[in-house]
Amino acid sequence: MKKNDLRAERKLQRKRENKKFILEAAEEVFSQKGYSQATVDDISDEAQFSKATIYRYFNSKSDLFSEIVMDSFLEARENLLRISKKNQSAAERVEEIIHFILSYFRSKKNIARIFLMERSSMKQILGMDIDNHVMPIDSKQHIPDDYLKIIKDIFEAMCKIIQEGIDSGEFREVDAREACLILGAMLRGFNFKGPLHEKEYSIEQSTELVYSFFLNGLKKTKD
Amino acid sequence: MKKNDLRAERKLQRKRENKKFILEAAEEVFSQKGYSQATVDDISDEAQFSKATIYRYFNSKSDLFSEIVMDSFLEARENLLRISKKNQSAAERVEEIIHFILSYFRSKKNIARIFLMERSSMKQILGMDIDNHVMPIDSKQHIPDDYLKIIKDIFEAMCKIIQEGIDSGEFREVDAREACLILGAMLRGFNFKGPLHEKEYSIEQSTELVYSFFLNGLKKTKD
C-alpha cells in the first residue's frame, strides 16, 4: 500500500536524521575529549538521546567513532578527487588542495588528530595496526580495507596532480610520491601544530604559507 | 664512615636505576597504548614491579607520564641547542636538526605523538590548554611553564639558525618564524605519517627527503 510506503519512508527518513544527529553530537564530543576520554554518556547528553538509543543506532562506541571517521574520509576523498580533475594548472590545484585540507582539518577539528594519534584505540577500533601494516586479528571487521582504499585513492589523486605538474614542466623532476608524502606531512604537521603559536593564521594565510614553502623551498635561488 | 657512604651510594644508585627502569617500561607501555588506554597495571607488569612500588616512585600515573615527557623535552632541547651552536653553515645545521629530530621521534616512538595529540588528557595532566593558549587554572602545577619554556627555547634555536641563513644569504628572505613553523610541521607530520607507507624510509633517506623539499621546494627554478 502506498500509505504504508509513505509511512515507512517517513520512518526511514526519521531514522536517518536521528543517526546523523547522533553522529554530529558524537563528533563534537570526540573532538573535545578525544576517543578514550569521551564517554557514551557524554555523547548521549550532547545528542539528547538516551544512551540505550545511541546503542540502537550504533553497536558500540568504537563503531560510532568508526563511522565518523569513515564519513570524514569519504567526504575528503570526494572533494579531493573533484579538485584533482579540475582543468587548472598543477600548481593551482595543489594550492586548492592545500586550502581544502587545511579548512577541512579545521572544521573536523580533532577528529583527524584523534584518528591519526590515538593509535592504540584505533587499532582496536579499526582492527588495524597502523604502524605495522598488520591486518586485523579478529575478522569481525572488514573496515580497514575500506579505509586503506580511501586513503590510497586520496594519495593517488594528489600524486597524479604532482606528476602532471612534473610532466608539464611546472615542477622540477622529483619522485611524485615523495613530494606527495612531504606535502601530506606538511599539512598534517601544520594542522597539528604544537603548543606554540603566538600568531594565529587564517586558512588563507596558512594556505599561502604552506603553498609558498612547498613550491619554493627555503633556499635562495640564483637568478 | 666510608662503609656507610658506599652503602648509601649503592642504595641511591639502585633507586635511580629502578626509577629509570620504571620510566622505560612506562614509556614502552604509553607508546603502545597511548596515555588513556595504558593502565598502571600494564606498566607494573612491564616493569616487573608491583603496582604499589610504581606508586612509591611516582605519585600518579600522570606524574609518571609527565616525567617521561619532560625528560624527552629536556633531552631534545639540549641536543638542539648544541647543534644550533655548531660552527657550520645554516643549511648544514638545518640538515642536522632534521636528522636529529627524525631519529629522536623514531626512538621516542609515540611519546611525542601522545603528548601532541591526546589533548584532553594532557590538559588535565599538565594543567595546560594547548589549543587555546590558556594557562593553568589551578596553580598547583608549575609544570606548563616549564614545558612552554622548553618548547620556546627549541623554537627560538631553530629560528636563529634560519635567520642566520637569511642574513648570510644562504636562504631567501622569508619570515624566519614562518619557515621554522613549516619545518616543524614537516617534521611532525613526517613522523606522524598516516597509515599509508608502502616504502619505509631510513632516517637518512627521510632526512634527505625533508631537507631537500624544505630547502628547494617543488617548483622548477629557471636557470
Added chain:
Amino acid sequence: MKKNDLRAERKLQRKRENKKFILEAAEEVFSQKGYSQATVDDISDEAQFSKATIYRYFNSKSDLFSEIVMDSFLEARENLLRISKKNQSAAERVEEIIHFILSYFRSKKNIARIFLMERSSMKQILGMDIDNHVMPIDSKQHIPDDYLKIIKDIFEAMCKIIQEGIDSGEFREVDAREACLILGAMLRGFNFKGPLHEKEYSIEQSTELVYSFFLNGLKKTKD
C-alpha cells in the same frame, strides 16, 4: 494519558523503594562496621544490588552515609518537637523524651554512635569540624549548617521544656541549658554504654532509670 501517568508513577514508586532499600541496607552495614570499615561492596551485597547500581542512587559512600544521618536527624527532630508541644507537665514530657531517644538510639543502633564518634571521617564527609566549631573549608557543601540547625532545634526544644518546668515550679532553679546538657549526656552515655552490662534493660526500664536519676538525683533529701 492515564496509562503513562500510572506507569511513570509506578516507576517513581519503584525508585523510591529501591532507594529506601539501599538506605536500609547501608544503615545496617554502617551500623555493624562503622563508616570507615564498611565498604560499598558490603552495602551492595546487603542490598542485593550491584555496586554500580548503588552509585546510580548515591554519588558516593559519604553521600549515602550523609543521607542516612540526615534522615535520622530529621526524624528525631520531628518527634522531639512534637513531644515538646504536648499539653503535659514538663516532667511527663521529659520522661517521654527520654523514652523516645532511648528507643530511637536503639533502633538506629550505631548510626548515632558513628556520627558522634568517627570524628575524622565525619569531618571529611560533612565538611564540618565537630570539635572545633569550625565551618567548612570548601564551600561546596552546605550540609553542616543543616545539621547544626537540626541539632540546635532539638536542643532548644529540650531546653524549653525544662525552662517551663522551672517556671512552673516543677523543677528547681537551674540553668536550663546545663540541665539539658546533662540530660543529653546521660542519654548519649546510657546508649553508648560500655562493654559491661550484666543486665540488659528494656526501653521502659532504661527510661525509668534515667528519668529517676535525672529528676531526683542520688542524694537523700530530708523530709
Added chain:
Amino acid sequence: MKKNDLRAERKLQRKRENKKFILEAAEEVFSQKGYSQATVDDISDEAQFSKATIYRYFNSKSDLFSEIVMDSFLEARENLLRISKKNQSAAERVEEIIHFILSYFRSKKNIARIFLMERSSMKQILGMDIDNHVMPIDSKQHIPDDYLKIIKDIFEAMCKIIQEGIDSGEFREVDAREACLILGAMLRGFNFKGPLHEKEYSIEQSTELVYSFFLNGLKKTKD
C-alpha cells in the same frame, strides 16, 4: 659479667623508652584520626621511627592500639581504686571520681571515644563483641578477659563507694549498680558531647555540673 649486665640493662631501658615514645605518638595520631583513618605511616611519621621499626615493637596496628587502650585502662583503674579507698565521705569521693574521669577523658582525648565507638574495629582488634557479650571467635587473643576484668574492677570500685554512701545514709536507697551505671553514662556522655557547645566548661565547672545533677537531680525538693 657486670659489664654485660649493665649493657643489657641499658638496652632494655632504651627499648622501653622507644616503645613508650611510639605509644605516645600513636596515641596522638589515633586521637586525631580515629582508628580506621590513622595509618601506620602517620604513626611512624609522628614517632620519627621507620614503619618497620614500629613493627619491631608491635605486631600490628591493632596491637598497638590495644596496648594504648590497655594502658589507659590500667592507669584509670589504679587511680579509681586509690580514690575509692580514701578516707572521705562517699559524696566527696564521688566528686573526686567525677573530677578524675573528666580530666582523664580530656587528657586521653579521643582514645576512650574510639574505644567505645569504633565498635567494629574494636571487635576485630580485641576479638570481643562489645554489644553482644560475645566472646572472641578466634582465640589468638586472650585480651578481652583482661579488659573485662579491669572494667569490672573499676565498676565495682565505684559501686562500692555508692553503696557505702547508701549505707551511711548519705545517699537515698537506690540500686548501687544502677546509680553507677547512670554516673558512668553521664560521664561518658558528657565527655562525648555532640557538636553543640556554645560554652566550654573547665574541668572544675564540668565536675561541679555533673556532681550537682548526679546528686541532686532536677526536681524541686520540698523543704
Added chain:
DNA sequence: TATGAATGAGCATTCATTCAT
C-alpha cells in the same frame, strides 16, 4: 637493630554495554 623497599589485597568509583518495559 633499624630501616628503606616491596607488595598483595583491597577500595571507591567509572563506564561500555545489556535488559526490561
Added chain:
DNA sequence: TATGAATGAATGCTCATTCAT
C-alpha cells in the same frame, strides 16, 4: 521504538605488613 535501570569488569590509588640489608 525509546529509555531508565542494572551491572561486570576495570582502574587509579592506598595501606598494613613483610623482606632484605
